[in-house]
Amino acid sequence: MILTRHDFDHLVRAYSVELFRFAYWQCRDRGLAEDLVQETFARAWKAREQLHGLEAVKPWLYRILRNEHARLFERKPLSVDAREFSELPIADGSDLERDYAVREQIALLAPRYREPLLMQVLGGLSCAEIGAHLGIGEAAVMQRLTRARLALRRLWLGETIPRRKEGT
């Protein structure tokens, strides 16, 4: 199938929000996150012949975004430690203290655990889809998600986990 301009407009409106959030939690910079999402859709439109069915559209967009992020990361390594958590934007009407704590917990997770967790929680991708993105099997994805939530859970219950370096 060829994506029409009409379909594409709907895709942008349907998926730009979650892709922006995913991009933000990957780079923790709103400006960069917006650039990443804009570039993702620009590339998606140019490469629309490569889309095999609308059911594959979300994993396809995530794949493009991850590639864009990887390119960005090569140019500009980002460090969690350099970020001030107090500068993170807060959603209206939420529990600010709880959100702050959860965001700290997320930032403490190593990328190999954080990324599949973001894909599942924000994007609703299945373990198989996440595995295809990361180049690992479904069982390995489940293991990473389990470990990510266990680490979050320990923090949730007031325990501490050792701070990891990015990329470990």
Added chain:
Amino acid sequence: MNCLEFRRLALANPQHPGPAALEHEAACPDCARFFMDLRRQEEALYQALSIPVPEGLADRILLKTRPHRLDWLAAPRFWLPALAAALVLALGLNLMVPHGLTSEALAAGIIAHVRHEPQALAAEQSVPWPKLVRAFARSGGDLTSEPALVSYAGRCLLPGGGQGEHIVLKTPQGKVTLILMPGKPVAAALRLFKDGLNVSVLPAGKGSLALVAESNTLVRDAEADLLRAVRWHGRA
């Protein structure tokens, strides 16, 4: 399945641990408590990750991907007057759009609405095709094919006032509630997990639509089915 296996599956995917895990949960009070707490943690996680999105993001993306955008953007004498006109129009429209619920409140209201209408989900009606076509037409959509089997269709009162269409789609994987909400525009798509239900609110036709189901996969599949089956017109 033992408790250890259940917890492993639940931690890997709290939204879809699988039928065997859910069977275990129903029979094991300890695991049921663990699961409930895990789902609360998951909801807090989603809320914390849902940071505000820059105003007009989707419009800027669409602008960027328009054909010949570079020629157009390179000539401020063309886009400056257009921008000014768009701002005036946007301000005017803003005055006309009914100031009601925020998107988040609308999504939460839809979940409560679905919870309060269990008979719609339980119904097994045979809904005539013309009735469905009319329901979508009232909301600014042309139904070109049936998105799934429909087991219920009726009018309903929407959160914050106004009437909408309450439709239940019956798929092999389970039922999904579709609420068509003409007159309730949203700026962008929004997803929310609350009270054990996933809701996705999307701009559509004369307003917006909401898809609600326990399973997030069902909601996502229904989004794709609707995209194929309906051609939406712009806001009325």
